[in-house]
Amino acid sequence: MKHTLRQVFHSGKFVAGFCILVALLLLIAIYPLFVKGDPLAIIGQGTFFPPGTYVNTYDSIYAPNTYTLNLKDAAANRIAQRLPEKDREEMKTWLVAYGIPEEQIDVNDIKALLDIWFENYDPNESLGMIYAKQRYYQRLNDSIRNLLSIEGVILAEKNPETGELQEVGIVNQTDYVNINEVANVRVLPLGTDNFGRDVLTELVRATAVSLEIGLVAGVIATLIGLTLGLLAGYIGGWVDDFIMFITNLFTVIPSFVLLILISFSIGQEKRGAVTIAIVIGLTSWVWTTRAVRSQVMSLRNRDHVNLSKLSGHSIFYIITHDIFPYIASYVVMALILQISSAILAEASLSILGLGPRTTDVPTLGLMMNWAMIYQAHIMGRWWAYLPVIIMIALITFSMNLMNTGLDQVFNPTLRE
Amino acid sequence: MDNGSGSCLKCIDLTKIYGMGRTKTLAVDHVSLEIHNKEIVSIVGESGSGKTTLAKLLLGLTEPTEGEIYFLGKKRDISTHKKRLEYWKNIQAIFQDPYSSYNIFRKIDDVLLDCINMRDGKNISREEKVHMMSEACRFVNMKFEELTNKYPFELSGGQMQRLMIARVFLLKPKILIADEPTSMIDACSRATILDMLLKLNAEEGTTLIFITHDIGLAYYLSQTVYIMKKGRIVESGTAEEVILHPKEAYTKRLISDVPKIREEWDLSTVVYSTE
Numbered sequence: 001m002k003h004t005l006r007q008v009f010h011s012g013k014f015v016a017g018f019c020i021l022v023a024l025l026l027l028i029a030i031y032p033l034f035v036k037g038d039p040l041a042i043i044g045q046g047t048f049f050p051p052g053t054y055v056n057t058y059d060s061i062y063a064p065n066t067y068t069l070n071l072k073d074a075a076a077n078r079i080a081q082r083l084p085e086k087d088r089e090e091m092k093t094w095l096v097a098y099g100i101p102e103e104q105i106d107v108n109d110i111k112a113l114l115d116i117w118f119e120n121y122d123p124n125e126s127l128g129m130i131y132a133k134q135r136y137y138q139r140l141n142d143s144i145r146n147l148l149s150i151e152g153v154i155l156a157e158k159n160p161e162t163g164e165l166q167e168v169g170i171v172n173q174t175d176y177v178n179i180n181e182v183a184n185v186r187v188l189p190l191g192t193d194n195f196g197r198d199v200l201t202e203l204v205r206a207t208a209v210s211l212e213i214g215l216v217a218g219v220i221a222t223l224i225g226l227t228l229g230l231l232a233g234y235i236g237g238w239v240d241d242f243i244m245f246i247t248n249l250f251t252v253i254p255s256f257v258l259l260i261l262i263s264f265s266i267g268q269e270k271r272g273a274v275t276i277a278i279v280i281g282l283t284s285w286v287w288t289t290r291a292v293r294s295q296v297m298s299l300r301n302r303d304h305v306n307l308s309k310l311s312g313h314s315i316f317y318i319i320t321h322d323i324f325p326y327i328a329s330y331v332v333m334a335l336i337l338q339i340s341s342a343i344l345a346e347a348s349l350s351i352l353g354l355g356p357r358t359t360d361v362p363t364l365g366l367m368m369n370w371a372m373i374y375q376a377h378i379m380g381r382w383w384a385y386l387p388v389i390i391m392i393a394l395i396t397f398s399m400n401l402m403n404t405g406l407d408q409v410f411n412p413t414l415r416e
Numbered sequence: 417m418d419n420g421s422g423s424c425l426k427c428i429d430l431t432k433i434y435g436m437g438r439t440k441t442l443a444v445d446h447v448s449l450e451i452h453n454k455e456i457v458s459i460v461g462e463s464g465s466g467k468t469t470l471a472k473l474l475l476g477l478t479e480p481t482e483g484e485i486y487f488l489g490k491k492r493d494i495s496t497h498k499k500r501l502e503y504w505k506n507i508q509a510i511f512q513d514p515y516s517s518y519n520i521f522r523k524i525d526d527v528l529l530d531c532i533n534m535r536d537g538k539n540i541s542r543e544e545k546v547h548m549m550s551e552a553c554r555f556v557n558m559k560f561e562e563l564t565n566k567y568p569f570e571l572s573g574g575q576m577q578r579l580m581i582a583r584v585f586l587l588k589p590k591i592l593i594a595d596e597p598t599s600m601i602d603a604c605s606r607a608t609i610l611d612m613l614l615k616l617n618a619e620e621g622t623t624l625i626f627i628t629h630d631i632g633l634a635y636y637l638s639q640t641v642y643i644m645k646k647g648r649i650v651e652s653g654t655a656e657e658v659i660l661h662p663k664e665a666y667t668k669r670l671i672s673d674v675p676k677i678r679e680e681w682d683l684s685t686v687v688y689s690t691e
């Protein structure tokens with residue numbers, strides 16, 4: 001037994017898969033220690049905030065110290081940020097439509113461009129454009145109004161009695177705050193999702209839940225498959241006929257169709273993560289049963305089984321001591337495959353909207369489902385679905401690697 | 417033949433068909449034989465003639481398609497676990513391939529303890545059990561202290577077959593079916609094993625059914641010989657009758673395959689060591 005364990009860990013593929021899985025498990029275990037709070041908490045007001053560091057503006061203004069830094073490219077950066085090339089091209093389009101000769105407009109000379117713009121732009125001029133386009137130009141016009149100004153911004157407070165504005169300070173363009181001195185800074189490495197939840201926190205929790213679902217479903221499927229396979233293969237006769245009849249029924253109806261039907265009939269309200277796991281487990285044991293059965297059939301006429309019979313052992317003892325140990329490694333491999341396919345099954349179910357209730361737990365499948373409903377893939381909100389896909393791929397990849405590794409250890413004919 | 421000790425095991429028209437339809441194999445075809453107490457009987461046949469199948473039928477490890485088996489004059493009944501247990505206390509076997517005869521997950525001690533538990537029940541003290549196991553190992557020229565806590569697959573083929581004989585020594589069955597016990601091991605260990613089987617017959621009075629493809633061995637060991645061909649018994653009688661005056665061409669061919677049929681086996685090659 002020890003010997004086999006050592007061999008297993010000498011298999012490069014198994015070790016690689018095992019390391020990936022352990023890394024994921026460590027992430028699941030350690031991440032919540034640093035980022036506390038409900039992974040389903042809705043923190044963003046709006047959908048799909050992009051990944052990045054969010055600095056509280058109010059706290060920045062009231063930071064204990066302001067520093068003056070004279071950086072050469074600060075103004076250029078500011079303009080490039082607020083008026084990217086795309087918007088400048090749009091401005092040119094408007095101006096050309098308005099009647100300015102095209103040669104006079106140079107989108108790279110921002111100062112000249114802005115001069116022409118402010119001289120000619122009229123928010124009430126529709127130029128036959130659609131309403132959305134008109135709004136776009138109005139917004140653009142507002143946002144670039146002070147682009148070239150070198151003045152700061154005056155801060156004012158409202159006098160609680162008179163209601164008048166009183167100047168309390170000024171923010172210059174060369175003013176900086178140290179981010180460490182800002183009270184509220186939140187890093188959202190993967191932004192937020194359609195509900196305004198922190199995607200990374202949700203992803204870590206979803207991975208844990210999906211692994212749990214996989215484990216529960218895999219263990220259920222393997223236990224059922226193992227028991228039925230052992231009974232059918234060893235006892236044979238009408239027991240075998242009966243079990244194979246049921247197994248064939250389940251084979252003819254694809255298990256995924258069955259899964260859909262059962263999930264659907266349970267109803268949205270009653271579908272928790274555990275329920276889904278059980279349903280997946282109950283519909284995916286067929287393959288294990290068949291595999292175990294054929295293994296057992298090849299074992300039951302072996303001489304060591306005959307010797308055990310001659311030593312007076314009961315059927316139960318023979319199945320548990322003379323048959324099971326011989327297929328145990330095989331069962332472990334089947335379990336690993338079942339776990340990874342159960343995770344995929346949950347994801348597929350959830351994408352169809354038949355997964356667990358959204359309000360309880362996140363799962364990888366549910367995250368995909370919502371990203372799709374809100375068309376994250378069309379709008380280019382990659383952070384809402386790409387990390388989820390990568391996570392699913394990592395889990396199944398690591399498990400399949402482990403499986404291939406085990407296969408090579410237990411099945412010498414596959415070794416190089 | 418053995419001063420009136422009577423019929424021990426008898427079968428009538430025993431038939432076994434494997435599979436069905438096109439893949440049907442007639443492995444044993446209407447075999448009838450009678451084995452007497454304390455006798456040594458050989459069943460000789462070429463590969464695939466159904467010897468192992470016949471042994472399994474007699475042992476009750478497979479159900480016959482047809483035919484009846486009588487044990488100690490009564491029709492054999494192994495319909496329940498309890499009755500099977502009782503039957504197997506009386507009839508034991510040594511299999512052809514020692515390397516696949518043992519459960520690789522169980523230790524030698526377990527193999528021997530199973531036999532003690534089966535024969536004498538479980539309320540025996542640990543010391544008593546160890547004593548019995550040591551005695552059994554001594555019978556086959558091995559040392560229990562060297563075997564304890566080892567696995568059977570750590571032994572050589574010859575040692576494994578001797579462990580099998582130690583099992584039989586502990587169980588003390590009336591009948592032992594030895595299915596080509598020496599076909600997978602070297603010539604040196606072969607003589608040792610054969611000698612131990614003879615010792616079992618002489619000291620414990622075990623009836624021996626010896627299955628072999630080597631008619632020379634049959635001549636050397638047994639009083640009665642059955643010749644088997646394609647599932648049928650084609651010739652039978654005392655060893656002298658069958659081997660010195662064969663009637664069937666098949667038997668003559670089997671004899672011509674063995675060069676030195678009349679030579680006595682040289683027992684000086686018997687090795688009495690634990691290797």
Ligand SMILES: Nc1ncnc2c1ncn2[C@@H]1O[C@H](COP(=O)(O)OP(=O)(O)OP(=O)(O)O)[C@@H](O)[C@H]1O
Binds near residue numbers: 301462464465468
């Ligand atoms: N479990 C089985 N299922 C189907 N056919 C079998 C089975 N066991 C044996 N047979 C067939 O029955 C016939 C007799 O086999 P058996 O093993 O009894 O021969 P044998 O005389 O012991 O041969 P050997 O000397 O090679 O051991 C063979 O044709 C074999 O293919």
Ligand SMILES: [Mg+2]
Binds near residue numbers: 512
């Ligand atoms: Mg055989």
